[in-house]
Amino acid sequence: MKTEHAPTIRRTDYQPLAWTVEAVDLYFTLDATATVVRNRMRCRRQGTGPLVLMAEGLERLSLTIDGAPAETVRETDTGLEIDLPDDADEAVVEVVTRCDPSANTELSGLYHSGGGLYTQCEAEGFRRITAYPDRPDVMARFTVTLEADKAAFPVLLSNGNLVDSGDLADGRHFAKWDDPFLKPSYLFALVAADLVVLERRETTRSGREVLLQVWVEDGNLDRAGHAMDSLVHSMRWDEATFGLELDLDRYMIVAVSDFNMGAMENKGLNLFNAKFVLAKPETATDVDYEHIESVVAHEYFHNWTGNRVTCRDWFQLTLKEGLTVFRDQQFSADMLAAAGGESARAVKRIEDVRVLRTAQFPEDAGPMAHPIRPDEYQAIDNFYTATVYEKGAEVIRMLHTLLGAEGFRNGMDLYFSYHDGQAVTCDDFVEAMSEANGVDLDQFMRWYSQRGTPRLRAEGRFDAAARQYTLTLTQVRPDGDAPLHIPVALGLIGPKGADLPLTLAGEAVGTVTTRLVELKDTTTTLVFEGIDAEPVPSLLRGFSAPVILELEEDDRRLAFRMAHDSDPFNRWDAAQRYMLRVILAMSADAAKGELPQVPEPFMSAFGALLHNEKLDPAYRAVALTLPAEAYLLEQMSPADPVALRRALIVLMRHLGERLADSWLGLDTRLAVAGDYRYHPADAGRRALRSLGLRYLCAAGVSQGVERALARATGESHMTDRFGALAALVNSPASAEAAIALADFERRFAKDALVMDKWFAIQAGAWRWIDSAQPALARIEALMGHPAFSLSNPNKIYALFGAYFRANPAEFHRADGAGYRFWADRIRDLNGRNPQVASRMARVLENWRRLTPALQSAAQAQIKALLADKALSADVREVLEKALGDAT
Incomplete structure (x- = not known):
């Protein structure tokens, strides 16, 4: 090494x-x-x-x-x-x-x-x-x-x-x-x-017969069907949407148990982490099915966006990854919408943005921040990041928004006609889009070179006498950064909850209720006419740009948008903003040793969303899920994981207790009859039921705990079983949780992928009562379990990754024991697998956001690691950037 x-x-x-x-x-x-x-x-x-x-x-x-x-x-x-x-x-x-x-x-x-x-x-x-x-x-x-x-x-x-x-x-x-x-x-x-193989012969759009194969270990053939179906769906979608066919006589997927990544687009022979291939109802959840379809599509789409046209150098990584993530997101949205309607498409968009905000926004705000096309690196493996992938996809999405579906397709066609069989740059891609549509995208190229998450400040003013609403949009950029080309989709909501026609000063009266504004200057002012009452702005509809919106909204306005915003993304975002505000205020109380209080207006708005039967269950499930702890910590200054966890426990209990009858009623009404099938409508019903069990068990509602235990230990499929297990493990029902965990282990002890779920749920479990065992002691014990192995990346991500990333209150312990454990694991993994070690090392890259006491403890362990002369380049680069100029 x-x-x-x-x-x-x-x-x-x-x-x-x-x-x-x-x-x-x-x-x-x-x-x-x-x-x-x-x-x-x-x-x-x-x-x-x-x-x-x-x-x-x-x-x-x-x-x-x-x-x-x-x-x-x-x-x-x-x-x-x-x-x-x-x-x-x-x-x-x-x-x-x-x-x-x-x-x-x-x-x-x-x-x-x-x-x-x-x-x-x-x-x-x-x-x-x-x-x-x-x-x-x-x-x-x-x-x-x-x-x-x-x-x-x-x-x-x-x-x-x-x-x-x-x-x-x-x-x-x-x-x-x-x-x-x-x-x-x-x-x-x-x-x-x-290996054994599942085969299928298909005919391409041009009439060629091709052989599709999914290779798995003996005993797993009954779990390969969904991957095969996903491959066929991907082929058909790429033919219909972009006119791109499979170019080889055969296409192969191979499931591998030990694999650093999710999957790899090797030409015609895709190697996959087995977790993104193998699925059957008894062992895989709805989320697993969704991920398999998405990852299979991603690697298949790489055949053209990455293989036939590839990167000139590794700085251009987002050329293939950002573009292909966008393509797999569009594919998944289309598949979901075809089966479950447009609401399913909206849920997919929300989930994509939730990943962006949870993983990429913190990266943009930390020492590993870089443009989607980095300027320099020491170890390229460290730049397979959320910025390159997820933010890169958002940049491609903005091009799609600006050019329209037809214009984007024309640009793709020109790109392939110019560069098939070549290794090219991001500039080549954007130039093809520009030429095909006759538009100047020079300013847009700044998205490839500027790091950090842009901020968009919005200020509105209503003039009743003139019947005008003036909206001013301002890009807030670091000193020296030139303004970006930002597409802003916006609408105005009237006092009765309906969208208003948007007519700019000097225009003929129109009926358009959502407009796309291309913000190119630092500040742009829009004057809308014919407005009879003060409207509520709905900005960045569909999350039209990866920016942080700065808009003053009081609780009443957020509750109004939660109830009436016609844009499903912004309706969800209003709920998230309201939750964020409440949780941060409760965390501040907890940090002072006070008992956090849940505001009544918030409870009313939350309950109204829960009871809105016009909204699909899948949508209500995502809208009523609290923001991720990682995202919440990024909003705290300083970040206090323990205070945040106390606030979340109080809020979870309150939502479970106050709305117990509603959750129980929904649990009964939304039960899916018949055998399991992977379908968006069914998955949405199961998601809302599982969310209800989480709130009920958190509150210790006896009927909820009883239902969760029955579901976790019964003869149900994995989606219901694991949802119920998660509800019990993350609750004060410790006796029932122990029974469910033991039953799960007994059933699946020999199934490596399913046991990863068992490790992860325990590593990420909250401590609901002070007398409960600390997570660290539990994790140290689980390291000795026969199903755990330090040579398998999936096991490492399941046990250590879940503890480091998904359990901040337990990891960021006041005594520093979590940090010492982290440092010991990095040393061990560094000698075995530097790529995995560097990913684990990134857990503390934003240590400066923590409370002073936690900063000191974290910094000490980072320095101690950097003193190790055997440290790999992968890990050293991460730690040196994290430490920066700190002494």
Whole structure:
């Protein structure tokens, strides 16, 4: 492992390599402990300088140039440099290396997992397989031959189309794969394992028959159907929406138990974390089904937005990720709306924004803040961030909003026509959008270079005599930041709750009730005419831009919008704003040692939303869910996790007690009859019932606790079972929670994915009574459980990640024990898997927002970690940025 400080790589320093690769022929002699790779590359000069090959952790057995031993080879920090004759324009380079997949605990490159061999090459894992110009701008045609023991590795898969296979001597066999499309090395993949397959043949829109395959371990075939259905739906959607077809003869998904990421878009051979493939009603929740559909779609859509057109360099990561997240969000919204109506689409939009506010807004406000296209990095793995993905998707969404669906499609068509088979930049994408629509997007490009979350200040003034409402919008930007191009969708609500026609001064009277304003200047003033009574503004409808809205609204106005705003997103946002205001006030009381009080007007507004039968259950479920603790802590100054938790417990109990009859009635009325099916309408009913159980159990309502225990231990599907278990574990009903946890463990002890839920629910559990066991003691005990493993990222995220991120009151302990535990886990994980360690390290990046006592304790552990000379570059970069100039 590298332990020195990694150099800082800057976007402005990009230079193409002197030599590129046109074609590569790989021959793998596969073995769990000693895999030999013969790599034959046809290279072509494109500049002045040596041939550069990246290599890491490899034993080099031979190296030839045009059949002769290489003469001038220099070892570098990243691999090799080879001087070739100045008059040479082409060269055939062959390098033979050996690696040990069983020793690869980082799960980057070629590694051994569950008896099989798998790869993960994004971002820089291919250099751990063979010596190669491992950069995204080096695109070549790959031919791959895999040879292995047939008994140990009966299935041999790689990218592209299978062109040959057969048996060899000594019980061995081979498979030869050819990928007809140029690709960078990060998209390479191979699988050698004992797997079973679910197959389906489909015909593309142009009439080609293609083979779809989902490969899983034996015993999991009955859990692959939803992933296959999701793949077919993704194919059809991309054909209909963007005219994009599957380009290979086959498309494969492989479920892997040990995987650092969620999934990987390797060309034609997508490797997935098993949690995003395997599902059946007994083991997967509605949320699991939703995530599988979304992730399958995401990786499939990458075939064009990431594979056929890829990134010139890793600074352009959002070019493929932000765009593809937007595409998978649109796909999921369309799928949900087709089955559950437009309300389901609104719920999807709310959920996407909730993720953005919970994960990305804090990132924008912390030491790891960066533009969606970063300017520099030390470890690229640290920049697979919410900013690149979620904020990147919001930037693409703004283009879609500004250009319209047809204009956006025209831009996509032009983008592919210009850049198919190329490695390009974010500028190339926006220029295609600009050219296709005849619009100037130069100012819009600032979204790619400015970091931080913009603030939009809104001020309204009503002139009754003139029948005018004046709305002033101001961009609040840091000093030196130029104004952005911000689309602001807005409406005005009349005193009776109906939207008003929006007619600007000087316009003919119209009927439009939602307008899109393109805010380009620092300040813009809009004057609406024909307004007879003071309206209530509804701004950023549909969350038309990823900004923080600064708008003065009293409790009465928020309650009014909760009841009447026609925009479903803004209606939800009004509820969130009201909840935030109440919770922060209650937290302030708790911090002073006072008993927090719940305001009656808030209870009335909350109850009105709960009882509004015109709203779908799914919508009411998201609207009545309290903001995430992580988001609430970001709004506190200083952040006091313990005071916040006390306030939340009081509020949860109050909402459960006061509305007990309503929650119980809904629980009965919304029961879904018949066998489980994954459907938005059913999922919405189940979500609202589970939310009701959370409030009822929090309040200790006996009927609620009884129903939760029956559901958690009965013969129900996983959605109801886990929702009831969560309600019991996060309540004062400790005896019932213990019974439910034991029953869950008994049923699913041998199911690794389901046990992840069991670990996570306990790691994130609140302490409702002072005598309850602290979470840290529970987690230390669970580390010794037979189902837990430090070598599996899912287990680490489930137990440690849930404790660090989802249980702030328990993690941010006054005695600093949580921080010491965190530091010990980082040290351990750093030696095993630096990527996972760096993700866990980011938990304390915003330590400066905490109370002074907590700041001191957190800072001490960060400093202690940084003193460790064995720290990986991934972890060191995170901690150094977190510490900053603090001494």
